[in-house]
Amino acid sequence: MTPTFKFLHYVRLIVRRLTVGGELPQVQLSATFCKKIEEILFVVLMHFMGSIARTIRHTNRKTVDVADVQLGIYTLFPLHLRALVAKIVDEKIKNFETTTTGSHVDRANLTVPPSKCRRIFKSTYDNLRLSKGSPVAIAAMIEVVVTETMSLALKKSQEMQIQRMGSQHLDEILDNNVELSAFVNSAYAWVGVVSRV
Numbered sequence: 001m002t003p004t005f006k007f008l009h010y011v012r013l014i015v016r017r018l019t020v021g022g023e024l025p026q027v028q029l030s031a032t033f034c035k036k037i038e039e040i041l042f043v044v045l046m047h048f049m050g051s052i053a054r055t056i057r058h059t060n061r062k063t064v065d066v067a068d069v070q071l072g073i074y075t076l077f078p079l080h081l082r083a084l085v086a087k088i089v090d091e092k093i094k095n096f097e098t099t100t101t102g103s104h105v106d107r108a109n110l111t112v113p114p115s116k117c118r119r120i121f122k123s124t125y126d127n128l129r130l131s132k133g134s135p136v137a138i139a140a141m142i143e144v145v146v147t148e149t150m151s152l153a154l155k156k157s158q159e160m161q162i163q164r165m166g167s168q169h170l171d172e173i174l175d176n177n178v179e180l181s182a183f184v185n186s187a188y189a190w191v192g193v194v195s196r197v
Contacts, residue, residue, distance in 0.1 A: 030165060040184055059157065069137035070090075113139065150175045
């Protein structure tokens with residue numbers, strides 16, 4: 001399964017942002033780690049967008065609103081992530097709506113561009129429209145998932161005192177976090193590929 005756009009650049013930007021303060025160590029990410037995290041994010045995004053599209057089609061509507069994205073967060077995410085993701089998405093949407101100048105990324109204070117999320121959504125579900133704020137909410141959701149996963153990875157590297165993260169470290173992180181592992185495995189099951197996590 002090859003992603004239609006690469007998340008890796010944004011993952012590295014988020015890792016750089018997490019390690020700038022000095023609380024978390026700077027580590028190198030191996031190619032297998034990067035490939036695996038990129039695949040996981042793509043599968044989670046496809047699962048999330050499919051759930052939203054199903055909800056929209058069930059109600060016989062054609063436009064995806066921010067409320068639909070928030071409903072998708074509440075129905076798909078595990079309990080410990082649900083409140084965090086909803087809170088951050090609400091903040092990003094509020095920033096986006098109150099600021100009137102600049103790009104979508106600057107207005108919502110995001111790392112992942114909403115235009116990329118819009119492009120993926122439209123390439124998969126071309127008969128549905130997206131409201132102005134829904135790509136911002138989807139990008140914020142991706143950013144929270146990346147931030148949470150990478151902060152767990154960086155904390156694990158600090159505990160183990162390693163300088164290079166491999167895919168086996170990502171497997172360990174997901175094995176130790178039951179809810180996150182169940183969430184990722186359900187996304188893989190929905191997309192229809194065998195999980196290697």
